[in-house]
Amino acid sequence: MFPGAQHLQNLHPLVIHFPIALLMGAALLYVTAWLLKSERFAHSAFVVLVLGALSLAVAVATGLYAEQGVMVSLSVREHLLRPHKSYMLATLGLCTMLTVWALSARPFPKKGRWLFLFLCLVMISVMTVGADFGGRMVYDYNAGGTACRQPIQFTK
Amino acid sequence: MKHVIRGIVTTLLLMSPVSVWAQGEHEHDHAHGKGVQEITIKGELVDSLCYVTMAAKGKGHKQCAIDCAKAGIPISMLEDGTGKLYTVLPQKDKTGYPESVINRMGEPVTLKGDLYENGGNRYVTIESVE
Amino acid sequence: MTTTPVALRAANRSSLRNKMDFSLLGFQGLHQVFNVHPVFVHFPIALFPSALLLYGLGIILNWRAACVAGRACLYLAMAGTVAAVVTGLMAQDTFPHNERIHHMMQTHKTIGIALFLMSTLLVIWSILQKAQRPKAAYPFLIVLAATTYLVLQNADLGGRMVFIEGAAVKPAVSVITGEHGGHEETHTHHHETEEEPPDHQMH
Numbered sequence: 169m170f171p172g173a174q175h176l177q178n179l180h181p182l183v184i185h186f187p188i189a190l191l192m193g194a195a196l197l198y199v200t201a202w203l204l205k206s207e208r209f210a211h212s213a214f215v216v217l218v219l220g221a222l223s224l225a226v227a228v229a230t231g232l233y234a235e236q237g238v239m240v241s242l243s244v245r246e247h248l249l250r251p252h253k254s255y256m257l258a259t260l261g262l263c264t265m266l267t268v269w270a271l272s273a274r275p276f277p278k279k280g281r282w283l284f285l286f287l288c289l290v291m292i293s294v295m296t297v298g299a300d301f302g303g304r305m306v307y308d309y310n311a312g313g314t315a316c317r318q319p320i321q322f323t324k
Numbered sequence: 325m326k327h328v329i330r331g332i333v334t335t336l337l338l339m340s341p342v343s344v345w346a347q348g349e350h351e352h353d354h355a356h357g358k359g360v361q362e363i364t365i366k367g368e369l370v371d372s373l374c375y376v377t378m379a380a381k382g383k384g385h386k387q388c389a390i391d392c393a394k395a396g397i398p399i400s401m402l403e404d405g406t407g408k409l410y411t412v413l414p415q416k417d418k419t420g421y422p423e424s425v426i427n428r429m430g431e432p433v434t435l436k437g438d439l440y441e442n443g444g445n446r447y448v449t450i451e452s453v454e
Numbered sequence: 455m456t457t458t459p460v461a462l463r464a465a466n467r468s469s470l471r472n473k474m475d476f477s478l479l480g481f482q483g484l485h486q487v488f489n490v491h492p493v494f495v496h497f498p499i500a501l502f503p504s505a506l507l508l509y510g511l512g513i514i515l516n517w518r519a520a521c522v523a524g525r526a527c528l529y530l531a532m533a534g535t536v537a538a539v540v541t542g543l544m545a546q547d548t549f550p551h552n553e554r555i556h557h558m559m560q561t562h563k564t565i566g567i568a569l570f571l572m573s574t575l576l577v578i579w580s581i582l583q584k585a586q587r588p589k590a591a592y593p594f595l596i597v598l599a600a601t602t603y604l605v606l607q608n609a610d611l612g613g614r615m616v617f618i619e620g621a622a623v624k625p626a627v628s629v630i631t632g633e634h635g636g637h638e639e640t641h642t643h644h645h646e647t648e649e650e651p652p653d654h655q656m657h
Binding site: 178233235236238239241242318319 | 374377378379380381382383384385386387388430
Binding site: 172215301304313 | 479503504508525526624
């Protein structure tokens with residue numbers, strides 16, 4: 169049914185779309201809820217945040233599994249893969265904290281709302297930087313792909 | 325006197341298989357004594373190219389490792405704990421790696437074989453892989 | 455090993471410099487990508503299945519909050535689809551590609567435009583709702599499921615273009631164009647490549 173997916177060396181490229189879209193969506197919905205003072209948006213944001221957190225956990229797990237076997241040169245591992253991993257683990261930490269906070273004061277914490285929103289934006293920023301490293305591995309070094317011969321050495 | 329001669333001849337005849345066996349053992353010991361030793365290594369079978377140039381290993385890399393081995397890229401044994409790499413060789417000349425070994429690429433295994441060292445490189449012939 | 459505070463601080467700074475190359479920060483990846491289409495595709499790929507899940511739970515279990523969240527996901531998915539389609543149309547002529555990639559891209563584009571139309575229909579349909587539940591809820595779910603399937607199918611096609619054929623992958627340009635140079639956007643002529651992409655057999 170999905171021939172491309174069968175060619176993939178691991179699941180990580182399939183699942184990463186979910187946390188990127190869902191966590192950004194959650195942040196956008198929370199900001200909208202704050203601006204419009206809307207409970208409905210806050211509830212939606214909470215659900216999307218929880219889905220995003222679950223998908224992020226899966227993305228990180230598949231990434232850690234894929235790390236050993238991915239075919240990129242040692243220089244690409246050092247310059248791109250290692251920071252990608254660091255940023256995504258940091259994102260996971262922030263996301264876990266925010267999700268637990270949101271769960272305890274669902275759907276949208278009243279105390280420390282500013283801090284909550286600020287941390288949402290920090291989480292999105294950290295995730296975006298980490299995703300950028302991931303994108304470079306794919307589009308500059310064909311990580312996980314079979315279109316080019318490996319290894320391809322890192323160049324700035 | 326005849327009994328003595330008969331006894332000596334019988335003893336010599338009985339000792340000859342023993343001496344052949346002992347000779348064989350001696351050669352085996354002699355060969356091992358020349359820097360060849362039996363070795364048991366616990367670790368992972370990796371394909372040399374992907375591991376050395378890209379540090380790729382593990383179950384996530386298994387299929388690629390199998391494809392590389394079938395394509396002729398040498399298999400290495402990565403020892404647990406020490407990170408030492410041993411080039412894996414078949415036992416006999418003009419033979420390739422057995423399928424049973426190739427299919428274990430990327431998995432934790434225990435390899436038994438003979439260790440050879442030459443110019444700082446380590447080689448091990450496959451006796452068994454479990 | 456010295457343990458004076460000054461020496462320790464110097465050692466810690468040196469250790470941090472060894473672990474972090476700050477010059478790599480910034481969105482260089484965005485600048486170097488041939489196009490920004492890959493940035494926006496995440497949204498329809500993730501949000502349509504999420505909308506389907508939430509609407510499915512909401513409609514089947516009569517769970518209003520799930521329908522609300524599903525609607526939010528649907529609207530975000532539609533916005534993402536618009537962005538993905540627009541950037542995709544802008545990107546189609548920006549990177550070197552061969553006949554095979556072009557052929558795949560045409561199908562990818564057609565499905566993308568169909569997805570835009572279907573998502574527009576779904577958004578309008580979702581507005582016709584009572585207590586957050588769309589009218590003709592089960593047909594709505596079926597159309598949403600079909601849309602989600604098409605999104606995933608199109609994503610698979612896009613993934614094949616990138617990971618297997620090397621579309622928009624910089625080191626694959628020479629493989630795609632056969633190192634001839636000057637053969638961008640080969641829409642009509644058959645392109646003989648010196649080095650065929652060896653599919654998944656190569657390393």
